[in-house]
Amino acid sequence: DQQVKQNSPSLSVQEGRISILNCDYTNSMFDYFLWYKKYPAEGPTFLISISSIKDKNEDGRFTVFLNKSAKHLSLHIVPSQPGDSAVYFCAASAKKGAQKLVFGQGTRLTINP
Amino acid sequence: DAGITQSPRHKVTETGTPVTLRCHQTENHRYMYWYRQDPGHGLRLIHYSYGVKDTDKGEVSDGYSVSRSKTEDFLLTLESATSSQTSVYFCAISDPGLAGYEQYFGPGTRLTVT
Secondary structure, eight states: OOSEEOOOSEEEEETTSOEEEEEEEOOTTOOEEEEEEEOTTSOOEEEEEEETTOSEEEETTEEEEEETTTTEEEEEESSOOGGGOEEEEEEEESOTTTOOOEEOOOEEEEEEO | OOOEEEEOSEEEEOTTOOEEEEEEESSOOSEEEEEEEETTTEEEEEEEEEETTEEEEOTTOTTEEEEEEETTEEEEEESSOOGGGOEEEEEEEEOTTSSSOOOEEOOOEEEEEO
């Protein structure tokens, strides 16, 4: 039972354009959502997060949108840069105390020059 | 970067042998986690700890045990390694004092069971 799903295994975007990565979830108890970025042979690094009381959070070139009614979140990267090429994971948490995260399968983003 | 190290970084072992992976942190964070990453599955939680000697199971805990005798160290043990435990293992840390739920990850250990 995959509670967090990233249905696109890969995405290719031209440099300078917008990258949009999508994530769906099924558990209505999730109240916090995060995006992580991962380069090969490294651990995931935290990128941006959003609480369920908000519908948008922005940090520089990265914006996360949350649509609670659709149980859908997306990460927008504008403008896309070659260094953004990586695997992106969305994650969700339902209990702040234990802070356990449930991850999606990941989307490999490739930025083409 | 968060002060998290994992050892060893790479290990090849035979089926049936015991294996222990170590995670060490210098951040004094309360929570520590072990995940495994496999193609098509993302990261899945194996076990986590919410304090010294306090641990609990995650999503894929069968075949694994953990111990935390000091705040800074979290050990993951495969009592009898199987080929299905070939994976990349990541340790993570977090703290209730953080504004969000962010976890910070170590560099990973690639384990191959032959």
